[in-house]
Amino acid sequence: RLVQGTNRCSGRLEVKTNQSWSSVCEKDFDLQDAKVVCREIGCGPPSVHQGALYGEAEAPVGSREFVCEGSESALLNCSSRKSSGRNSCSPGQAVGLTCSDNFRLVGEASRCAGRLEMKRQEEWRPVDVSYYNWNMNSAAAVCAELDCGSAVSARKSKEDSERPVWGIFSDCFQSGSALKNCVPHDINSDKSHELICSGTVGFTSPLML
Structure with missing residues (x-):
């Protein structure tokens, strides 16, 4: 350990x-x-x-x-x-x-809040998770894996244009599954996921799933 x-x-x-x-x-x-x-x-x-x-x-x-x-x-x-x-x-x-870690949350002051990104083939990209079964339990699994406590809130965000992202099936984010076992596929998408975990300090406005 x-x-x-x-x-x-x-x-x-x-x-x-x-x-x-x-x-x-x-x-x-x-x-x-x-x-x-x-x-x-x-x-x-x-x-x-x-x-x-x-x-x-x-x-x-x-x-x-x-x-x-x-x-x-x-x-x-x-x-x-x-x-x-x-x-x-x-x-x-x-x-x-x-x-090095292959998952991170970026874009906010705390490492336990922000847009979910994955590193694959030496490249960091946002993650677009198949929406089927993506819920607060999925978000909780991510927060726990990142040593950020439990999930406070989660939402799927939409960008103005498509860009390369890592696509991942949502069953990879179920409780008890190690994120290291997630196998992404190369897609273009205008969607990503934003999370706030309980390890975050200084956030008061929750995001809704």
Whole structure:
């Protein structure tokens, strides 16, 4: 898991083994390991990994060095070996990790409000969701996945002209479905979706579905 980050794809790395959580020492972790972690939690490739990025570790620091090839589906599937150093990490050396996210809300002051966009093939575009079954439960699934709490309001907006967007079927946004599994198709549309999640600060005017 990533803890104390700014969104679901960032934070200090902790690994659960034998029912307890431990941090990972920066010297025992490299870019290949980071790729595996980001993939496992449903985020895009790592952009930053460094010690003390998200505060000092509260959990004990593990003594294992992970040796990933980068293609594994989970960090605990990687080979590991006892760390070459001491069983403790110097202060500020627990791994902090920032992965890229493939969904975001843009256009407002808060990251938890705005137009829904998706990144695919290195390109951010607005999302046009098939309106069938798109409801507040769908919006709630998006807010939860973005670590923005619950859905306060949602609406489908219409632009003056069509532009390239990512089209997604609404069943991808049902509660319990990971957004990373959404497979978009390339369309031209004048529609997009705007959300306000409960993690937003400073909004008082709700948008209606």
